[in-house]
Amino acid sequence: MSSSAKRPKRNTGPWSSLRILNSTSPILSKDLHGFLVTCISGWNDNYNEAEKRTIIDSLPPQYRKYELDGGGRLVCPISIDFLLEDAYVKAAIPKFKRDVSDGYYEKGWQNQARKALQERQDGKFDAYLQEHAEQVFAEQQARDDSSNPDQADVVSSDGEWPGMSANGRRKSLPRTQVRRPKTNRGALGVRDSPTDPG
Incomplete structure (x- = not known):
């Protein structure tokens, strides 16, 4: 018997990546968030220790924690609260389904x-x-x-944007660039200085 006949092919079967990660995937119409909640809620009831270890091995490195509970069983490194409350998880699942639907995993x-x-x-x-x-x-x-x-011909000699300092804050323009409306200030009773007869 050849070695290829002994090993099952990874890309066959109902849960193969070829079947699941394509634009006609059956997961597109399923509640993935609910599925994950069910899986984590039943961690000790639904999986044996070898299956738990395989699941933990497939997680990103920061979640690969092999802690044991008081009974010597592997503890799920992802809490149910995290799954239910985390905004990133809630946003990632619809995005994942969209990406699968659009064929990005094919x-x-x-x-x-x-x-x-x-x-x-x-x-x-x-x-x-x-x-x-x-x-x-x-x-x-x-x-x-x-x-x-009016601003089209204003050029900054220091390479900064007009009206902005190097740190991104507004700076006051030199008085020659400040444009005031022409009014008869004296007629309005406004004085430019305390000595202005107005």
Whole structure:
């Protein structure tokens, strides 16, 4: 008997990743959050110690805790309260289902994503990205200039944005750049200084 005949194939059966992680997956219509709550609630009743160890082995490193309770059984490293209350878990489950539905876990999509990542790292898209960024920022600058023509010709000699300091806070503009409406201040009874006869 060959060694491949002895071992069961990992990508077959009702719970294989090929069947579950594709756009026609049966999990898309299931309550995954409820399923996880049920699994963790019945940790000691539903799983033997070998199954518990396998589940813990599949968790992210920060959750791989092999603590024993008073009876010598493995304790579930994820609390039911965490599963019920954590906002990230509640948001991650619908996102996961959307990603599965969109085919992001399918082998073809994963291969395309790896190839695109490698091409991006190799600089294949650098010229396009630079051209696209210049086009977008030029359009934005043109809109900004047309909406505020007084500020279009203000250039900062220190390289900062007009009206902003290096730490991102507003700074006062020099008096020559402050534009006040022209009014007859004396007629309104407003004085520029205490000695202004007004």
